[in-house]
Every structure is written in C-alpha cells, then in structure tokens.
C-alpha cells in the first residue's frame with residue numbers, strides 16, 4: 001500500500017470517531033497496515049479556529065476503492081464510528097491546519113522531537129525535527145518515544161547503530177545527535193527510506209538508509225533498535241539478534257503489555273544469549289532493552 005503525504009487534498013476522507021475506540025488499537029491497526037493517518041489532537045488555548053473532533057483519526061484514501069478497502073479493514077477489526085465523507089470545500093487550507101496541532105514533545109531531559117516547521121521551545125541537547133504526515137515516526141507515538149528513552153541510555157559517543165524499520169529515521173537521527181558514529185536504517189518501504197534520508201538532511205546529520213530486509217544486513221553493531229509490532233518482530237528475531245555485537249544492546253519497542261507474557265521467550269528462542277536490562281512503559285506500550293552476553 002502506497003504512502004503519501006496527507007497534505008495533498010483528494011476527494012474523500014474517512015473519519016474514525018473516538019467513542020468506543022481504544023486509541024492505541026486504532027493506531028496499532030493503521031500502522032500495521034501502513035495507512036497514513038492524521039490524529040486530531042486537542043486545540044491549544046491560542047487556537048482561534050479549531051476544526052475536527054479531538055481524539056478522532058482522519059484518513060485520506062487515494063480513491064473510492066481504497067476507501068472501501070480501508071473501511072472494510074477497520075470494520076473487520078471492530079473499529080467503531082467509521083464515516084466516509086467528501087473532503088470539505090477549502091480542504092487544502094483545512095489540511096494545512098492539522099499540521100498546527102503537532103507540537104514539540106520533550107521525550108527525555110535531553111531529547112525533544114517535533115515538527116520541522118515550528119521552532120523547538122525546549123533548551124535541549126538533541127532536537128529531532130520531522131516533517132509530519134509523510135509516514136511513520138513523527139515522534140507523537142508512544143512506541144517511538146519509548147525507543148528514544150532507552151536509546152538515550154544506551155547510545156554512547158562513537159556507538160554504531162542499526163535502526164530496523166527506520167520509518168522517518170527519527171531513531172537513527174536521534175542516535176546520531178546523541179553522538180553515535182555510524183547509524184544505518186533499513187526499511188522494507190522504499191518511501192520510508194527516502195523520507196529518512198530527507199529528515200536526516202533537515203536535521204543536518206548523515207545517516208545511511210537501505211531499502212532491504214534484515215537478512216541483507218551484514219556486520220555487528222553496538223546498538224540495534226527496532227520499533228515494530230510483535231507480529232513483525234518475531235519473524236525477524238534471528239536476523240536482529242545476529243546484528244548485535246557481543247556486549248551490545250538490543251532495544252525493542254512497539255510491544256504492548258499483553259505481549260509480555262509470551263513475547264520474550266518467543267523472540268529470544270530461550271538461547272540465553274541476551275540478558276534483560278530495562279523496561280519502560282507508556283499508555284499500554286512497552287519498550288525493552290537487552291544486552292548480548294560477551295562470549296568467553
């Protein structure tokens with residue numbers, strides 16, 4: 001399914017109303033199927049004009065057949081309050097306005113992420129400015145924030161890092177700004193790869209980004225980070241584990257609390273190769289860091 005910028009007005013919009021939906025489940029589903037979405041956040045006190053229902057999600061299908069496909073998918077996953085409408089007159093302006101809802105977030109005392117078109121209000125060491133609406137990894141999602149929290153602890157000056165499923169490149173860019181030396185992102189979505197390189201340029205750093213599956217990656221790295229849902233992480237577990245140096249760290253994000261009873265055993269295959277180090281939680285999302293044991 002193609003990824004595209006949501007600021008290109010098209011004929012239809014699908015609104016998912018907040019009532020009866022769990023926000024993390026809606027986001028989860030949209031992300032799992034690479035459907036770009038706009039999340040309507042509450043207005044700022046300074047907003048003179050506010051359009052949209054806070055807590056709702058808006059999708060912009062390319063055409064009626066994609067709209068049908070998305071509606072069927074949402075309904076089959078029991079997402080309630082799904083409504084398809086023509087885009088209102090003046091949609092171009094209206095679509096521009098949603099960008100104003102994106103604000104900077106202070107993720108850790110030294111990392112802030114936010115939209116490229118707004119100055120960062122925080123006085124921090126690491127700012128990651130992202131062009132929102134193009135794809136995954138604007139920094140507004142809990143799993144990206146949790147990954148950043150753990151990266152803040154494990155990335156050291158001179159570290160080498162692989163960002164698996166790099167999306168917008170937010171994690172690799174943050175790692176580079178934390179002092180990492182070589183940062184390589186890879187993603188199975190070619191648009192994400194391009195976007196990550198553009199975002200790196202916007203942030204004045206160099207990262208490497210590859211359109212490839214995990215099996216094409218060679219070498220071993222101080223840090224490997226992957227922010228993907230459990231069902232995507234499990235099939236590539238061996239490939240991800242292989243990329244971590246002895247003594248290096250593996251940061252896994254995109255997990256939810258319900259995964260935790262079975263996920264670690266399934267992911268690590270009980271090989272005893274990795275030692276659990278830390279876990280962070282946010283709104284039902286979980287991120288963990290493991291260290292690969294040094295071989296004797």
Ligand SMILES: C[S@@+](CC[C@H](N)C(=O)[O-])C[C@H]1O[C@@H](n2cnc3c(N)ncnc32)[C@H](O)[C@@H]1O
Nearest residue numbers: 136137144165166167168187188189192227232
């Ligand atoms: C949830 S987004 C994470 C984006 C970004 N790293 C972040 O933390 O905000 C997951 C990304 O993983 C990519 N992806 C999914 N399965 C993959 C796989 N098997 N190998 C590489 N990339 C994958 C998707 O295309 C998507 O860009």
